[in-house]
Amino acid sequence: MQYQHILDQIHEEIAPTLPQGRIADYIPQLACVDERKFGMAICDVDGGFAWVGDADERFSIQSISKVFTLTQAMRTADAQLWRRVGREPSGTAFNSLVQLEFENGIPRNPFINAGALVVTDIVLSHLGDAKAALREFARRLSGADDIDYDLRVADSEARLGYRNAALAYFLKSFGNLENHPDQVLDAYFHHCALSMSCAELARSFMYLARHGLNSDGEVISSSQAKAINSLMLTSGTYDAVGAFAYSVGLPAKSGVGGGIVAVMPGMFSLCVWAPGLDGRGNSMAGSRALERFAELSGQSIF
Ligand code: GLN
Missing domain, CATH: 3.40.710.10 (DD-peptidase/beta-lactamase superfamily)
Structure with missing residues (x-):
C-alpha cells in the first residue's frame, strides 16, 4: 500500500x-x-x-525506550522478568506510586515507570553496562550508528527525578531491585534521554x-x-x-x-x-x- x-x-x-x-x-x-x-x-x-x-x-x-529495554530483558531473562513485573494495565499515571504498596512492590506492567525500573534492573544484572547495551541495541535496530544519549536531558532527569527516585527506593524496600537504586536510576534516566x-x-x-x-x-x-x-x-x-x-x-x-x-x-x-x-x-x-x-x-x- x-x-x-x-x-x-x-x-x-x-x-x-x-x-x-x-x-x-x-x-x-x-x-x-x-x-x-x-x-x-x-x-x-x-x-x-x-x-x-x-x-x-x-x-x-x-518512555518509548521502555520497549527496547523490555526487549533486551526478554532476550536475556524472560522467565524471571514476569515474576517481578505484571502484565495488566495500571489505570493510574505512568509515574504513580500508589499501586506498588498494595501489590507488594510488583509493578503492574513494564511500561509504567515502576515496571521499567525493574526491567532496567534485570538488564543491569544480566548485561552489566545497561547504558552502553541499550545505545548499541538502538543503533543496531535503526542502522544509525551515531544515535546517542542527550546528556543534558539525562542530567536534568537525575537532578529533578524525585518521583522516580522515590519509586526506585520503594521497589528496593520490597526487594524487587537487585542493584542499588541509584545505579538503576542512572541507567533508566539515560535510556529515557536517547535521541532518535x-x-x-x-x-x-x-x-x-x-x-x-x-x-x-x-x-x-x-x-x-x-x-x-x-x-x-x-x-x-x-x-x-x-x-x-x-x-x-x-x-x-x-x-x-x-x-x-x-x-x-x-x-x-x-x-x-x-x-x-x-x-x-x-x-x-x-x-x-x-x-x-x-x-x-x-x-x-x-
Ligand atoms: N523520563 C520520564 C519519567 O521518567 C519518562 C516518562 C514518559 O515518557 N512517560 O518520568
Missing part, C-alpha cells in the same frame, strides 16, 4: 492546528523544544518507506511488525514479539490506553518527548512526533494523527 499521500494529508490537516497540548516541562531541556514540530514516518514489511514534516529531526524518546527521529524509530520497531525479525535476523521470537505488541496495546499509552485502542486500534508506545510509535503486526511500523501533550502524557496531535491514519488507511488490528 502507498502511504505517502496519507501522511501528506494528515500533515496538511494537522499543521495548521499546532501547537496543541502542553509541552513536558518537568525538566527544562524538554520544555525548550519548539512546540510546532510535527513529523511522521512509516516503514512497511515490503521495504516501503514514507515520511512527512520533521521526521528526520531527533527528539527525546523518553521518527524515521529511526519507525525502522527500529520493524522487528515488532515482522514477528521478531529484522534485516539481520531474529531480534526476539515471534511469540515474544506478539507479547510485546499485546503489552503495548494494553499498557503502552498509560491511563489513556482504552481511549487510544478505541480510536486508533494499534499497539503503540508513547513518551513525554511527544513521540508515539505504533505497530501493525505483519504490515508496518509508524512513528509520529509532536511535542505538545495531553493530560495523560501522550502527544495530543500525535494521537490525533494516528487516529486519522487508522481512518484513512483502514488499518487497525481489529
Whole structure:
C-alpha cells in the first residue's frame, strides 16, 4: 500500500492546528523544544518507506525506550522478568506510586515507570553496562550508528527525578531491585534521554511488525514479539490506553518527548512526533494523527 499521500494529508490537516497540548516541562531541556514540530514516518514489511514534516529531526524518546529495554530483558531473562513485573494495565499515571504498596512492590506492567525500573534492573544484572547495551541495541535496530544519549536531558532527569527516585527506593524496600537504586536510576534516566527521529524509530520497531525479525535476523521470537505488541496495546499509552485502542486500534508506545510509535503486526511500523501533550502524557496531535491514519488507511488490528 502507498502511504505517502496519507501522511501528506494528515500533515496538511494537522499543521495548521499546532501547537496543541502542553509541552513536558518537568525538566527544562524538554520544555525548550519548539512546540510546532510535527513529523511522521512509516516503514512497511515490503521495504516501503514514507515520511512527512520533521521526521528526520531527533527528539527525546523518553518512555518509548521502555520497549527496547523490555526487549533486551526478554532476550536475556524472560522467565524471571514476569515474576517481578505484571502484565495488566495500571489505570493510574505512568509515574504513580500508589499501586506498588498494595501489590507488594510488583509493578503492574513494564511500561509504567515502576515496571521499567525493574526491567532496567534485570538488564543491569544480566548485561552489566545497561547504558552502553541499550545505545548499541538502538543503533543496531535503526542502522544509525551515531544515535546517542542527550546528556543534558539525562542530567536534568537525575537532578529533578524525585518521583522516580522515590519509586526506585520503594521497589528496593520490597526487594524487587537487585542493584542499588541509584545505579538503576542512572541507567533508566539515560535510556529515557536517547535521541532518535521518527524515521529511526519507525525502522527500529520493524522487528515488532515482522514477528521478531529484522534485516539481520531474529531480534526476539515471534511469540515474544506478539507479547510485546499485546503489552503495548494494553499498557503502552498509560491511563489513556482504552481511549487510544478505541480510536486508533494499534499497539503503540508513547513518551513525554511527544513521540508515539505504533505497530501493525505483519504490515508496518509508524512513528509520529509532536511535542505538545495531553493530560495523560501522550502527544495530543500525535494521537490525533494516528487516529486519522487508522481512518484513512483502514488499518487497525481489529
Ligand atoms: N523520563 C520520564 C519519567 O521518567 C519518562 C516518562 C514518559 O515518557 N512517560 O518520568
